[in-house]
Amino acid sequence: MTDMASQTHNDPVTAPPRAVGLDIERVKADFPILTQQINGHRLVYLDSAATSQKPREVINAILEYYRKMNSNIHRGLHTLAERATEAYEATRVHTARFVGGVQPEEIIFTRGTTESINLVAYTWGEQNISKGDEILVSEMEHHANFVPWFELARRKGAIIRKLPITLCGHLDLSEIDTLINEKTKLVAVSHMSNVFGTINPIRDIAAKAHEKGALILADGAQASPHLPIDLRALGVDFYAFSSHKMLGPTGVGVLYGRKELLEAMPPFNFGGEMINQVGFDKVTFADLPNKFEGGTPNIADVIAFEAALSYLEGLGMENVHAHETAITKYALERLSEIQGLEIQGPQDTAERGSAISFTDPDIHPHDISTFLDYKGIAIRAGHHCAQPLMKFLGKVATARASFYIYNDTADVDALVDALREMRRYFGV
Ligand code: 7TS
Numbered sequence: 001m002t003d004m005a006s007q008t009h010n011d012p013v014t015a016p017p018r019a020v021g022l023d024i025e026r027v028k029a030d031f032p033i034l035t036q037q038i039n040g041h042r043l044v045y046l047d048s049a050a051t052s053q054k055p056r057e058v059i060n061a062i063l064e065y066y067r068k069m070n071s072n073i074h075r076g077l078h079t080l081a082e083r084a085t086e087a088y089e090a091t092r093v094h095t096a097r098f099v100g101g102v103q104p105e106e107i108i109f110t111r112g113t114t115e116s117i118n119l120v121a122y123t124w125g126e127q128n129i130s131k132g133d134e135i136l137v138s139e140m141e142h143h144a145n146f147v148p149w150f151e152l153a154r155r156k157g158a159i160i161r162k163l164p165i166t167l168c169g170h171l172d173l174s175e176i177d178t179l180i181n182e183k184t185k186l187v188a189v190s191h192m193s194n195v196f197g198t199i200n201p202i203r204d205i206a207a208k209a210h211e212k213g214a215l216i217l218a219d220g221a222q223a224s225p226h227l228p229i230d231l232r233a234l235g236v237d238f239y240a241f242s243s244h245k246m247l248g249p250t251g252v253g254v255l256y257g258r259k260e261l262l263e264a265m266p267p268f269n270f271g272g273e274m275i276n277q278v279g280f281d282k283v284t285f286a287d288l289p290n291k292f293e294g295g296t297p298n299i300a301d302v303i304a305f306e307a308a309l310s311y312l313e314g315l316g317m318e319n320v321h322a323h324e325t326a327i328t329k330y331a332l333e334r335l336s337e338i339q340g341l342e343i344q345g346p347q348d349t350a351e352r353g354s355a356i357s358f359t360d361p362d363i364h365p366h367d368i369s370t371f372l373d374y375k376g377i378a379i380r381a382g383h384h385c386a387q388p389l390m391k392f393l394g395k396v397a398t399a400r401a402s403f404y405i406y407n408d409t410a411d412v413d414a415l416v417d418a419l420r421e422m423r424r425y426f427g428v
Pocket residue numbers: 049050051111112113114115142144145190192193194219221222242380384385
């Protein structure tokens with residue numbers, strides 16, 4: 001591993017310690033996948049905004065579940081079923097605590113952020129959106145927080161309004177007082193952009209929405225892995241996020257909803273588990289949260305998600321954030337040394353997280369990604385499921401490096417060295 005002291009390139013950037021707030025060697029050692037060589041090089045994983053790697057604790061929790069507990073929850077009266085039900089519900093309690101201490105029945109398990117948002121669009125949306133109503137959606141949304149609203153508006157004859165963005169990668173809030181008006185029923189905005197990395201002022205936007213009687217749904221897919229989250233302080237009505245971006249397994253998502261809203265909403269999936277009484281004359285539904293968890297849920301992965309939450313809490317979310325801020329600052333400085341590289345999003349690390357999108361004037365993002373892969377470096381290239389944002393930038397794609405707890409300054413150096421080599425290789 002390259003140590004900062006043995007850096008060979010000539011650059012004016014003062015490197016921070018390899019890790020801030022975290023014992024980086026210990027953290028790295030917890031992620032078995034990182035010991036691999038890819039194409040003959042040490043794996044440098046810079047694609048955590050797409051999905052994070054999993055620590056041993058999470059992998060073991062899945063194995064333990066299938067070895068010792070496997071059974072269906074909420075219905076069996078035998079010991080295994082009780083164990084599994086207890087562990088599944090313990091994750092709900094833990095998740096409620098992790099996001100600032102909401103009520104456990106306000107936490108609904110889904111398959112991911114996408115399903116959480118669709119749940120709201122198909123239940124609350126069907127019930128509350130009518131012709132002529134307005135839904136304000138930011139221009140930097142992932143398609144998961146855009147398309148469900150677009151489709152809802154199409155079904156209902158409602159209107160999608162755009163909360164625009166600036167070239168610096170911020171939301172343009174200058175017109176917010178007219179964009180949110182008496183017709184606005186919902187504001188849909190990401191807490192952290194998956195392209196710009198921008199941390200959006202959710203609390204202020206929530207206050208503006210509520211002033212006009214609108215609700216706010218914040219997409220927390222990128223924020224929940226990286227920031228301490230306090231949903232009550234943010235003042236959101238709905239908040240959606242995914243386990244797999246925060247060290248947990250794939251196939252588990254969370255929807256937080258204020259209890260009185262969830263209680264008034266119709267169910268999403270009809271079937272087993274979500275009912276109270278079923279007869280040919282009448283069906284009644286279960287109370288929260290079961291009303292929204294029809295069918296056998298993803299028991300193993302929900303249970304293993306608890307191990308991810310414990311792991312993050314063990315590190316401390318303040319430490320996670322401090323570490324990533326230092327790495328992001330260093331990465332922004334080092335990347336800016338590369339001639340011609342255009343870096344998107346805020347420069348100030350107080351306003352952003354660790355996803356850094358960039359483009360090279362001479363090399364397509366897909367070629368950048370392919371070249372870096374030869375060097376064992378995993379990044380993402382494409383439109384990042386944010387085509388309205390790409391359109392605003394006038395680009396079809398960007399390259400994106402995203403950092404997490406197991407990345408250090410040596411990973412940034414590997415990226416910068418490889419990008420320099422790439423430019424030489426392409427003769428630009
Ligand atoms: N919202 C944001 C802000 C995201 O970044 C993503 C996934 C989603 C929603 C969807 O989450 P899912 O778990 O339901 O798939 N973002 C990315 C990405 O940036 N690259 O791959 C997936």
